[in-house]
Amino acid sequence: MATQTRDELVNKKCLPCEGGVEPCSLDEANGQLGQLDGWRLTHDGQRIRKDWRVKNFMAGIDFFNRCAEVAEADGHHPDLHIEGYRNVSVELWTHAIGGLSENDFIVAAKIDQLPIELKED
Template sequence: MSDLKQEHCKPCEGGVDPLDRTAAQNLLSQARGWTLNDPATEISRTYSFKNFYETMAFVNALAWVAHKEDHHPDLEVGYKRCRVRYTTHAIKGLSMNDFICAAKVNDLIGE
């Protein structure tokens, strides 16, 4: 299995099937702390921080990863937390891009 942090997202404009639950669960082993939703269409993780400044520093670093990979999460930002959700909208489910980005986001905090 390749190291997802070393991979890069590939454009996805649809026309391919989303990953099934088994494939998604297997990829979660490289995205520590992320959870799969019930229909297996989204992964998410909530990160906690000491204060608002650290939260926003994380959000800005995450925005850089999203820009470089051209794959963008949904974010819910609060004072000391950030919930990150990935899905590939074009296929209404999960793709490798979601797991690549999840691994890269974890790398921002040294995981």
């Protein structure tokens, strides 16, 4: 997978993945993460994750609803986590291949464009 800009990713649509393809290598994943703010590798490089601290619980739920719309439109669904009522996280990986595919970076780039009410420190 060649590294793509955030705009290139946003303008793509996820392709169905039923397995049979190799996950991205660590080098490919790290290269692509250089184009996305705040995302990091987890689970030995098999997933990407981003964390936010939102204004309050409902701001987190509103954000997750927008994430769900993006995910459903692309047919690629993240894990959504909320802890301590305002710490939210999104985790992406391609379940069918047990690792990362281009789809994960496409959805991450689209999620980064969503409005979110962050906690003011």
